[in-house]
Amino acid sequence: MRSLFLIFGLLGCGATLPVDATDCEHGFAWQCEAEAIAWNQFMARTDTPPLVQWIGSVPCANRNGNMCIPGEDPAMGQYFLGSEYIQLARQDNTHTAAINLSHELLHVHLLRSTGDADGNHVRPEWKTMLPAIDKFLMASGI
Ligand SMILES: [Zn+2]
Numbered sequence: 001m002r003s004l005f006l007i008f009g010l011l012g013c014g015a016t017l018p019v020d021a022t023d024c025e026h027g028f029a030w031q032c033e034a035e036a037i038a039w040n041q042f043m044a045r046t047d048t049p050p051l052v053q054w055i056g057s058v059p060c061a062n063r064n065g066n067m068c069i070p071g072e073d074p075a076m077g078q079y080f081l082g083s084e085y086i087q088l089a090r091q092d093n094t095h096t097a098a099i100n101l102s103h104e105l106l107h108v109h110l111l112r113s114t115g116d117a118d119g120n121h122v123r124p125e126w127k128t129m130l131p132a133i134d135k136f137l138m139a140s141g142i
Contacts, residue, residue, distance in 0.1 A: 021051035051085040
């Protein structure tokens, strides 16, 4: 709960759920399958995954910077916001978009499981679970 407050606190009044944050049914054609792989299969979650807001570009430095990939601002352009929805920059490459999605889903999974989204990526899941998800996504043609 403390982490949630901190994240929302950093974002101030912009922390309301955006109207264009949608579930996978209203996202990209591959999105529900990717979420089933990452969220349900690998993270073993049965709760509802966060909504996704696909946007053009995310200037990480002006947002919640520690949720961006260091040194890749704004190229990867994604960041994580709270537990109810995530924002991702649209990517031309589906696999790139899918691995960005699984990355942010892991933040939400950790936040909901431990109360800490692990913004600095120090937990072992980043080196074990996430590469396994990405490999599975690739093998699935996503
Ligand atoms: Zn991250």
